[in-house]
Amino acid sequence: MGRIEESVEIDAPIEAVYRAWTDRVSLPACMRGGAGRGAAATEVVPLERIAWSGGEDRTGHSGVVTFHRAGAGMEDGTRVMLQLDTEPHGLWDHLVEGLGFTDRHVIDGLAAFKADVERHRPGLAA
Template sequence: MGRIEESIEIEAPIAEVYREWTDYQPLPACMRGGAGRGATATEVLPLDRIAWSGGPELPGHSGVVTFHRVTEHSTRLMLQLDTEPHGLWDHLVEGLGFTDRRIIDELAAFKTRVEEHRQHLAA
């Protein structure tokens, strides 16, 4: 089983980051929690954390995302994923670090979306 832990700081209040996370459809189901491919939310504490289990379609996959107020206008989002590769392809992808890279890229895209949306509203 592999564990991926990444965090990113976003220039937006915690409530806005939480709302965007729960609404942001481009995130893979394995990151969003409780959405798509049978994932089931196991704990939802608004503005604090969302935990999930992969369910029958993603056995061995689970995760938690936590939201931490840095300042009134910035939030640190922390993501932990536990993955269980199935088959040669999954083991190869994970072994070469492609899963970690995808998570980093997805979080960066999420940060950009939140911050640009915030700038658009301020304009």
């Protein structure tokens, strides 16, 4: 089983980041939590964490995303921390994971999420 742990700092308040995460349909299913391919949310604590398991279709796949205030003020940034546990099935999955493509996919997804949230944040220059 592989574990991927990544985080990103976003220049937006936690409420906006959490809302964007839960509304974002373009996130990979493995990152949304409870969306797609039979995944099911196992825990949802608004503005704090979302945990999920892959369900019957993706046994061995699970994850959790947590949201943390980054700074002293309510309007400061947010740190998003993502942890994914994956269990490759078959030669192709093992190859993809072994070459680091899964990690790269997660890193790129978080970077795109950050850029999108910051681009749409009121009061920030685009």
